[in-house]
Amino acid sequence: MRVLVTGHQGYLGTVMVPILQEAGHDVVGLDSGFFADCVLGPAPKDPPSLQIDLRDVTVAQLVGFDAVIHLAALSNDPLGALAPQITYDINHHASVRLAKLAKQAGVRRFLYASTCSVYGSAGDELVTESAPLKPLTPYAESKVRVEDDVAAIADDGFSPAFLRNATAFGFSPRLRADIVLNNLVGHAVLTGDVRVLSDGTPWRPLVHARDIARAFLICLRAPTHKIHCAAYNVGTEQNNLTVAEIAEAVVDVVPNSTLLITGESGPDPRSYRVDFSAIREALGYEAAWSIPDGAAELFKEYTSAGLTSDAFFKRFTRLPHLESLQRAGILDESMRRIDSSVG
Numbered sequence: 001m002r003v004l005v006t007g008h009q010g011y012l013g014t015v016m017v018p019i020l021q022e023a024g025h026d027v028v029g030l031d032s033g034f035f036a037d038c039v040l041g042p043a044p045k046d047p048p049s050l051q052i053d054l055r056d057v058t059v060a061q062l063v064g065f066d067a068v069i070h071l072a073a074l075s076n077d078p079l080g081a082l083a084p085q086i087t088y089d090i091n092h093h094a095s096v097r098l099a100k101l102a103k104q105a106g107v108r109r110f111l112y113a114s115t116c117s118v119y120g121s122a123g124d125e126l127v128t129e130s131a132p133l134k135p136l137t138p139y140a141e142s143k144v145r146v147e148d149d150v151a152a153i154a155d156d157g158f159s160p161a162f163l164r165n166a167t168a169f170g171f172s173p174r175l176r177a178d179i180v181l182n183n184l185v186g187h188a189v190l191t192g193d194v195r196v197l198s199d200g201t202p203w204r205p206l207v208h209a210r211d212i213a214r215a216f217l218i219c220l221r222a223p224t225h226k227i228h229c230a231a232y233n234v235g236t237e238q239n240n241l242t243v244a245e246i247a248e249a250v251v252d253v254v255p256n257s258t259l260l261i262t263g264e265s266g267p268d269p270r271s272y273r274v275d276f277s278a279i280r281e282a283l284g285y286e287a288a289w290s291i292p293d294g295a296a297e298l299f300k301e302y303t304s305a306g307l308t309s310d311a312f313f314k315r316f317t318r319l320p321h322l323e324s325l326q327r328a329g330i331l332d333e334s335m336r337r338i339d340s341s342v343g
């Protein structure tokens with residue numbers, strides 16, 4: 001298949017593209033390159049790409065693709081809280097516009113990177129895809145709006161699917177330090193402390209970046225009736241842990257590290273335990289990576305690449321990196337690139 005992957009230069013996209021290529025797909029990327037230079041270890045080999053802002057994509061640029069995998073977004077809650085309107089512009093409006101243009105261009109399959117955080121505050125019971133959605137942040141709200149608006153344009157020729165990914169973990173050449181396991185392992189390697197800022201009680205389902213990539217690959221190939229307008233939670237029940245349990249797994253992996261639950265950020269209402277049986281039963285998908293294996297992988301990669309505090313807390317953390325691009329005059333206040341070569 002000829003596949004357009006938006007956000008291909010992000011944390012997940014950089015892991016996903018080679019997996020799609022190895023499976024025989026002809027991949028083209030689309031990214032404005034916010035994190036293109038945020039690389040740990042050897043530089044990844046990017047596919048041919050459209051170096052444009054998602055908000056500017058045209059129907060002509062989408063002609064000829066069999067499928068779109070849509071990852072590009074302002075990808076976490078702190079970014080959404082800093083600039084809710086920009087989060088809605090990019091994550092909601094530009095995503096729905098992309099889906100409409102893709103449909104107009106004759107693209108038949110649209111796989112969207114949604115999130116389990118759409119469940120918000122869901123208590124201790126396992127939530128399935130039919131549970132009420134209770135997004136607690138602009139980021140999560142933007143994901144719900146895209147699911148609703150894109151489902152509304154589905155028809156016989158256009159099949160969207162919504163992959164509600166658990167929080168990702170694991171090494172990517174374009175690392176993200178602001179997701180829980182990657183953060184806790186990095187903190188432990190750099191300071192000796194496994195530092196939990198909440199009280200540690202919220203549930204957080206986790207899934208490895210490569211397992212997310214495999215879920216998208218399976219949805220690319222699946223019979224249309226199995227993915228048409230479907231929402232699937234992506235992850236495994238084994239990785240439904242509390243933040244404190246995740247932190248304990250890190251202590252087990254990083255030598256001489258100590259667990260510190262500071263509670264300084266106050267209670268975190270975002271808490272959900274997720275049921276992943278729908279994707280298992282419909283598509284035979286199983287997430288393979290456990291949290292201890294992911295922590296061990298991260299420990300090995302961080303130490304062999306010589307991770308520094310400066311890189312970890314600034315370059316690989318989404319919010320401070322974007323703020324530094326704004327201060328440097330590379331991005332304007334609406335997160336558009338100021339140079340004339342992009343966007």
Ligand SMILES: NC(=O)c1ccc[n+]([C@@H]2O[C@H](COP(=O)([O-])OP(=O)(O)OC[C@H]3O[C@@H](n4cnc5c(N)ncnc54)[C@H](O)[C@@H]3O)[C@@H](O)[C@H]2O)c1
Pocket residue numbers: 006007008009010011012013030031032033034035052053054055070071072073074075076090113114115116164165166167168169176179318
């Ligand atoms: N990483 C996770 O834990 C996780 C979990 C659930 C869902 N998701 C979703 O998966 C997707 C990818 O996540 P990620 O962790 O790789 O995020 P990321 O921040 O690493 O990557 C996002 C990519 O989108 C690009 N982008 C952002 N705005 C753009 C714009 N206006 N035009 C063009 N490109 C733009 C960025 O340059 C970046 O390369 C996101 O939609 C995210 O919400 C991620």
